[in-house]
Amino acid sequence: MLKLLLPLVLSSSFLVPAQASASSWTLPGVGGVGATVESADGRLRLKVSSKSADVLSVADLGVITSAGDLSKDLALTAESHRTLRTSYRMTTGKQRDRSVYQEESRLTFGNSSGSFALVVRVSDDGVAFRYELPGPVTVQRETGGFELAPDATSWLQPYNAQHENEHAQATASTAPTGQFGHPALFRAGGNYALLAESGLDGRYSGARLTHTQGSSRYDVQLADAAVASSGALATAWRTMIVGDLATVTGSTLVDDLADPARFSDTSWVQPGLSSWSWLAENSSPRDFERQKDYVDAAALRGLKYVLVDEGWSPVWLPELTRYARARGVEVLVWFHWTNLESQAQRDEWLPKLVAWGIKGVKVDFMESDTQGRYRWYDAILADTAKYRLMINFHGSTVPHGLARTWPHLMTMEGVRGEENGLNATRNTILPFTRNVIGSMDYTPTRFATPSNPKPQTTNAHELALPVVYESGWTHIVSSPEELASQPEGSRFLTQLPTSWDETRLIAGAPGSEAVIARRSGARWFVGGIRSGGAGTVAVPLSFLGGSGRWLVEVVSDSGSTLSRTSSVRRASEQLAIGVAERGGFALQACPYTAGLTTCDKPYRQAPGTTVLVDASSTEVAPGGTVQVQGIFVARTGGPVRDLVVAPEVPAGWTLVSRSPVRKNRLDDGESVSGSWTLRLGPAGARGDVELVVAGNYTAPDGRRIHSAGAVAIFAEPLPPRGSTYVSDLPWTNETNGYGRPQQRDHSHGGDNPPGTLSIAGQTFAKGVGSHAASSLTTWLGGACTRFVADVGVDDGTTTGEGSVTFVVVGDGRTLASTPVIRAGDSATHLDLDVTGIKRLTLATTDGADGKNSDHADWGGTALTCAP
Template sequence: MKYKYQFIITFFFLISIKNLAAQTKSYQIISPDKKTSVNVSSGERLAYSINYNSKPILLNSTLSIALSDGKVLGKNNKVLKTSKRSVNQTITPLYGMAAHYKDVYNEFTIQFKDKFEVIFRVFNNGVAYRFKTSLPGKIQIKEEEINYQLTADSDAWLQTTNSFQFSYEEQFFKKKISTLTGKPLASLPLVTESNGLKIAITEADLLDYPGYYFTYSGTNTLKGVSPKFVLKDTVGGQDNFNKISTQDADYIAETEGMRNFPWRLMILAENDKDLLYNNLVYLLASESKIGDASWVKPGKVSWDWWNANNLTGVEFKSGFNTETYKYFIDFAAKNKLEYIMMDEGWSDQFDLLKVNDGAVVTSGTTALSGSLDMPYLFDYAKQKGVGIILWCVWHTLDRQMTEALDQFEKWGVKGVKVDFMNRDDQTVVRFYERLAKEAAKRKMIVDFHAAYKPTGMERTYPNILNFEAVQGLEWSKFSDVDILTQATILPFTRMIAGPMDYTPGGLYNANKEDYRKSFFRPMTWGTRCNQLAMFTMYYAPFEMLADAPTAYEKEPEILNYLAAMPNTWDETVPIAGKIGDHAVIARKKGTSWHVAGLNNWTGKKVTVNFDFLDEGEYQATIFSDGINANRIGNDYKKSTQKINKTSALEFQMANGGGFAIQLDKIK
């Protein structure tokens, strides 16, 4: 009898093992070019791994979403069915780094009985996945499990923080991923490598959900963590411009049960230079939600804040007054710049209906000395064909959104620059979308500063023209930190996420020894040509010219070059580069090309081959570092010559230098 019971127990044990094994299913998705294979397994755990050219790139990495009711999507879930499709299409963005984006991928969807799906997309240059739920009512997300198990403790270019109250304005440093053990968190994008392949990790289509960061969980694994939902916050931080969380929930999001979750994206590149141009974040974002967007107008901006309204040689005292901004408007109109900015100081920061400096806010026909007559300025700007953008503290605009935007619409405001969010919890992400919608209703553009990284929202709301999320030129006003060291890191890291409002164009250029910070008379790290190159290198549909109108007017060669610079492009071609060392890129608009090179603090020679050009000859206008640029940053040389696709030019880039070329087709 004893043996009989043992036999029965053994029999059912073997049956249960067999059933468990039957529940574990494996699938494979191959990229269109056959180089990338994604292996997915479902059963007790949902996991995936990636091979590239038959080499492991990502080892078995688990993924799941834990709900507050105890359910876990991605653990012990039964597969209902699977489906696959191949997509080969062309997307035509309203504006972008190219006139057309190729959208080519193989997609695999696993549908589970627990009313959720996981979708994988495999591109030739990347892999992405997302969850999709079909649950009733509202749901609370306790945690989303995001893991990337690499093949080694790899070097990575990291931007770190000790808090979720983070401005995305720290520098990128090269460190081992294991340095993220403990307190430091790494923001996205993060660039690393695995088995010799460059990998950039970020997210796309972030809507009504918090962003995420990386920590290190051992075994060469990057683990995603998200800020909790903010239950209470209070005004604080710099000049009370921020809102600081005082009470967090025990969940990260409360959202609709029927929805798509953000895409978790790995961009793959065999060479550093291939990271210079990538549009996967845009392609993975939701399509436009604002209907007709033909009114959205990218462009350049004459900016007041960086140069502290330092107009020289004028017959009035410059500052927050009507005469100063009339000058900005005239400058913009004369040089065909689309906008001027009225930055911090035009209003009470905490009441956008209260204009500073005793300004007249009723209809006026005469410019008043020593005051800001807003109706007069907006009428004057309209006559000149120039739009005015207004700066706002985010929580002030959030509190006054309807009445402030209505007043702005009456004045004729063309857009808002919104500042000091410094967070990407669900509340702030919701604010982005709410503002984008309300601004679009009034045909206003949006520029987000002190912002989290782009996630493709500029596709979903194309009136969002730019995002800061970078330690940009403004830091030269108030910090001694060497921002030039970042110049050749950002094109391979931060730029992967999307548009970047770096705000280049300073004309007081200095080397390391001569540089000093000055809030009211700022200078730049590096050479004049380094600044010029940024206008091509850093993609910015809404691009500020940082220096004062009168400073540019004293440099007509520079002004003419920048005034003619496109903001959006028909084609982009990476030419050369190494992260943290140098970067060279070419961009086309119409029949003209612009080529730019950026260098770090070590002088070097680079050769540009022009084989990307169309047939025929081009007139090249070349700005290169002058022979004394290592000592005097303002030193540059302008030259012209004819170029064709068989040409090659060698450039000696100075320490902190660069070059900028405009190539116009000769008919």
């Protein structure tokens, strides 16, 4: 990270009276953006201007606390000013390197109920303010309301907790009564104003805007009824990005106000394009073989990642990860947020993902702006950073500058994205609203085919979206077959970065058109989209700069396929690009030299390699050893260089023989082998364990590739003793049909919190709560003789909705199986002989009518074992 420059602190006598009255002060401005604070009858107002034109104001500044009303009868008690100059670097966003110049004014006001500091920062792209209060304090609400010109055009999104409604255009006064989410866009004359939040985390509460039709005022409503702090409290920044449309679109104000990065080594943080199957084929994440097709499609086109969404299984995900990494593709994996809700869950899952080779997680369905949920964001961001796992928040709030504070945050949803259908009008609003404030997980680029036409947008429109929209991870939603149907589109995606040195708005207007240029190194990429009829888009090339010549390649619609044209141009020229109805285009430009025919950088697939692994035994007891042999084979596409072959030692195991096998070069058809002894320690993982041998090497294109194989063995746990319960034992395997994992001594709850295990009014202090279809296995080791349980559908399920069958399996043999049990049915009692059983499995099925509401309870689950 770049080292921050210390702020320059100036004298406190900075305020310049706007008039002779001492109740009005002009704050220091920056680059044509100005701010004025006024006090009338003890009430405060902040006025914001751009290029000497009033844009908006904030009336009745202040807060209501449990101690009283801090919005009236206010008197100034102190003032200070400082100039802030900072520099920082982002891993994502519209501009890697940021230089910030802000003027900060701090005005302290008080009345008989207490005091607060109004902190205002002015920069060349807007104004922000927040309240700072001495503690302890409980804030009940903020009183400041944003006031716009009544006829100011508005683009507002009705609020919901996942921020996924459509934007609607109206005026500031005619917009309907209701709640609206951040960011909110207004236009008054030649100036725009985008209202947002920044510096928001678990120390405060999220907010939305409230409005009454007929008024042009928008008030702030917190998600929580109260925010308490035992010490001093700083609210979130109320952020007003102002200026022309190019200034608003290019603003970095939300990031500029956020806390600096919590860590400096970002070498492991890698933005990139990803192949993603869920939208094209909702059931495909459950299909190991189909996921391999998506890996192959990513490898063929140089996409850095494949995202495996809801439905993946821990049974095959490690193997898929090895398959992908051997082909130069890294794996990202989806989680319902409740699977990572607690510290214990994160402590279990995150190191496991790292051991599998997973590079990042997509966490979904948070859907809340409360302080409690923001505290969870803080916790999981810290934990994933600890394990060097990148993260994407889906079903989430919108960005508040978190990507600056946590550089491994690649993107956030908080948008009505392509999974909600294709919509050309929506697409031309989002560049000027939601995407201004941070990376946006829109999941774009669904190509049409003759068998699957998509008339809402064209293929060129879809191809332009990963340029028009900024996202550190961009998940491409076309299937392998759809990608193959558009070779020019696939070729363009192979070249496309997702992190940028520079971004510029070329042309556009919310709801009708957006043309955005982004630079990575010496190359420029431009995406253009429109919502209306066919026509010509004018693209001035002045953004290229300089007096030299540029090779410009344009991909546009040619009927149902994409075609590419090339020309040599100068920055003084202008392109006229024809686009279809609801169409678009994608452009790549690079400095021209004689004979240059394409801007494409060469891409070469990873060599074909195989790692064969064998073990001396299929089972190992605690303290025992197993010998592992690995053979690395270079098959095609080599040579491979700087090869290191060694086992990946699971946590709690030790490597008895430690030397890796090294080879400077292997040509196609050559191989190298090694043998190592591993010992299972007392803290080693138990159950089904994969012992992995990996070869790490340098490919011909310079990439470092990881190729591995594995052998499965069973690490025996210690058998249970005496009287115990399945919920108190370690589980060697566990899968669940929905949401969070199976719950020990609580019901599952579905989307609701876990509760008491209850079947037809009968409650259980011990047991397991699951959601069909589910399975768990625990090790008895032949030490137990009896298993007793009462099973049924949890009372938290509406009568008649849930339908479950329960199955008990011992060492692969079915010991008991119930008929379909429904919500409201009495518990079915199980009393089984488990003498000699080593592995006991408790499974449920969905009753053959789908998994909805199938909340299954295993009440008791008592075991009688040898003392």
